Amino acid sequence: MIIAVDGPLAAGKGTISKALAEFYGLPHMDTGKLYRGVAYRLLSTGLSPQDAETAAKVARSLSMDGIEDADLRTAQVGAAASVVAANQAVRQALFDLQRNFALQAGGAVLDGRDIGTVVCPEADVKLYVSASPEERARRRQTELEALGEVISFEAMLAQTLERDARDSGRADAPLRPAEDSHLLDTTGLSIEAAVDKARLIVEQVRLAKS
Numbered sequence: 001m002i003i004a005v006d007g008p009l010a011a012g013k014g015t016i017s018k019a020l021a022e023f024y025g026l027p028h029m030d031t032g033k034l035y036r037g038v039a040y041r042l043l044s045t046g047l048s049p050q051d052a053e054t055a056a057k058v059a060r061s062l063s064m065d066g067i068e069d070a071d072l073r074t075a076q077v078g079a080a081a082s083v084v085a086a087n088q089a090v091r092q093a094l095f096d097l098q099r100n101f102a103l104q105a106g107g108a109v110l111d112g113r114d115i116g117t118v119v120c121p122e123a124d125v126k127l128y129v130s131a132s133p134e135e136r137a138r139r140r141q142t143e144l145e146a147l148g149e150v151i152s153f154e155a156m157l158a159q160t161l162e163r164d165a166r167d168s169g170r171a172d173a174p175l176r177p178a179e180d181s182h183l184l185d186t187t188g189l190s191i192e193a194a195v196d197k198a199r200l201i202v203e204q205v206r207l208a209k210s
């Protein structure tokens, strides 16, 4: 079974995907990490995420070895990731990694922005996870604070809206729900409640298909 989980920044797709992967015993790929990995490699060597040719070269030879999770979670890397993600050659270079992961025997859970629309249009279950921009900004602010990065709510909200606009407005694989995706709004939901709802959707789809 392939489960595709898409949605904007801090909607809860990572938490939901991990929980679904654990529940169904499937491997999980956070595809945002690949884009963040490219951004991190560029920034840490003083190169610009706007440099399309270099970004594509980095993506084609991407190795995540030696990159810590904390290196990838910063606001700077996140913003640069959405810049490199608008680069078609970067997306092309990262496509096979994601596609091969999805097609492994038994299936997988992948979360990102274009899994249900581009990477795995044939996924068995597609979830589109969203939440209000204010709630997503608050969640991301708390997450960054835990990493020692202090940012005001207003600045976080502005960054969230900017990231949404860049991810939804790009020409190649823009963020949008696949036509056959199931919408899950996590605004006001606890993690447990959001995960329960996601599991219910997956179970209903499995039942309908059996």
Ligand code: C5P
Residues within 6 Å of the ligand: 009, 010, 031, 032, 033, 035, 036, 078, 081, 082, 083, 085, 086, 111, 112, 113, 114, 115, 163, 167
């Ligand atoms: O999900 P995360 O916030 O880690 O992703 C960072 C950025 O990578 C996103 O803002 C988006 O621009 C890009 N991305 C993408 N397609 C994916 C996953 C992430 O374009 N499948």
